[in-house]
Amino acid sequence: MxxxxxxxxxxxxxxxxxxxxxxxxxxxxxxxxxxxxxxxxxxxxxxxxxxxxxxxxxxxxxxxxxxxxxxxxxxxxxxxxxxxxxxxxxxxxxxxxxxxxxxxxxxxxxxxxxxxxxxxxxxxxxxxxxxxxxxxxxxxxxxxxxGIYVKPPSIPIPDKVDFVEKQYYLTGFFGKKRSINSHEITHLYLNTLINVIGKEIVTGFAQTAQNEDVKQYFIRGKELAQKYVDTFSNFLTKEDLPAPISLGSSVLDTTASVFSDKLMMFHVATMVAAGIGYYGTALAASLRRDLGLKYMSLIPEVALYVEDGANIMIKHGWMEEPPQAVDHDKLIQN
The missing domain is CATH 1.20.1260.10 (Ferritin, core subunit, four-helix bundle)
Structure with missing residues (x-):
């Protein structure tokens, strides 16, 4: 065989x-x-x-x-x-x-x-x-x-099967606005939770980073995470639904170096890149226009943050290259 x-x-x-x-x-x-x-x-x-x-x-x-x-x-x-x-x-x-x-x-x-x-x-x-x-x-x-697991919000079980009959189901800016559906709630919950945890991570990393540009990068990440927590939470609270929140600060007061700046940068870059994927999935699942456009506006902003992080890693010689295709044009020129 x-x-x-x-x-x-x-x-x-x-x-x-x-x-x-x-x-x-x-x-x-x-x-x-x-x-x-x-x-x-x-x-x-x-x-x-x-x-x-x-x-x-x-x-x-x-x-x-x-x-x-x-x-x-x-x-x-x-x-x-x-x-x-x-x-x-x-x-x-x-x-x-x-x-x-x-x-x-x-x-x-x-x-x-x-x-x-x-x-x-x-x-x-x-x-x-x-x-x-x-x-x-x-x-x-x-x-x-x-008692520390934050469950997704609960909504009533439907009493019958319904079909969408009017275009207002897709609206979100003007006129009558429907309540968010279970798929949209799920993604708002997940993305809020991810950013709550992400904020804690970059806060701890900012405290212990050794390079100033790395420290400032994490501070910026903390601000972005809080912005996204507020954004997603607001959609939920406007529907009288609970939003995931931090159960008190999980970051202590040490400023001593725990992880290398290289490790922290790569770890954050990996998590943020995964976050872009979650926003894309949420965009595809969200039929209300205001939700869809909000995810669309966040993706470029997060992508720019990832790019800036990559530039910092390249600057310090920390970015290890993944396998690449053969550059035939370069070989021909050489």
Whole structure:
């Protein structure tokens, strides 16, 4: 029988593995710090499990890269974290961050599965998906138990099936405006929650950044996150629906260096890039014009923030290049 693992990796498979490697090496650094600082005995086992999973993922990918003579990315190492630094975040933040990372893992692995063809790569993405689901289950269960899980808003169950009969269903600026539907509520809730957590992350990173341009970048990110929290929350509160809010500050008062500026910049860039994807999905699901146009206006603004972050990483020599196509024109000229 033909060994299908001898088939060369496609560009999509390279992209998925490279991105996953970068993400898992970040996870090893962050979770190592969380494990060193966590005090809650119920959260500790989840961090241990997540750290072990990330290390196993890195090992699997390293073996695969070596087999393919694929240069192993540098990613992030113990040089990018100081586990002995003072505590920067609360235990509650550790749990919320792990929950959010589970969502990102499920999203990334699902995307990887749609384009992977080699059996070993497919199996790896399935592993990531299953681990992401398990992490989400673990964090959700504990957050519910501890009373810190913020549920989506509740609305009445419909008493009958209806069809849209008039064009006003799509309006949002002038004339009669309908109430937002369950799909629109879901995306407003998710995007509010993501920005609440994002604001906490960049606040902590701004406190501990060593380079001034990095610090100012995170301060700008904090302001943007608060702006988006207010924007999405306002849509919900105008409909008399609750919006996700922060349960007090999760950022403590240390200013000592915990993570390298390189790691923090890459981590924020990854999260913000994922946020653009969520806004795009929300745009497609929102039929009321005022909601759709609001998402459309945010996407370019966030994309510019990502670009500015990339320029900072390039300036400092922190941006590791993903695999690229052959530049035949350049080869011809040389």
């Amino acid at each position: 033909e060994d299908k693992t001898n088939i060369p990796l496609t560009s999509a498979e390279m992209a998925g593995l490279w991105t996953q490697y970068m993400g898992d090496t970040i996870a090893v650094c962050i979770d190592s710090y969380f494990l060193e600082k966590v005090e809650d005995k119920e959260i500790r086992p989840i961090i241990e499990w997540t750290l072990d999973t990330a290390k196993e993922n890195v090992s699997i990918m390293q073996e695969l890269f070596q087999k393919e003579n694929f240069p192993i990315p540098i990613g992030f190492t113990e040089q990018d974290v100081n586990t002995k630094a003072p505590r920067l975040f609360t235990d509650t933040f550790f749990l919320k961050h792990l929950s959010q990372m589970a969502v990102f893992a499920m999203t990334a692995s699902s995307a990887g599965l749609t384009v992977a063809t080699r059996p070993d790569v497919v199996a790896f993405h399935k592993r990531i998906l299953n681990k992401g689901v398990e992490l989400q289950d673990r964090t959700r269960e504990l957050m519910l138990k501890q």
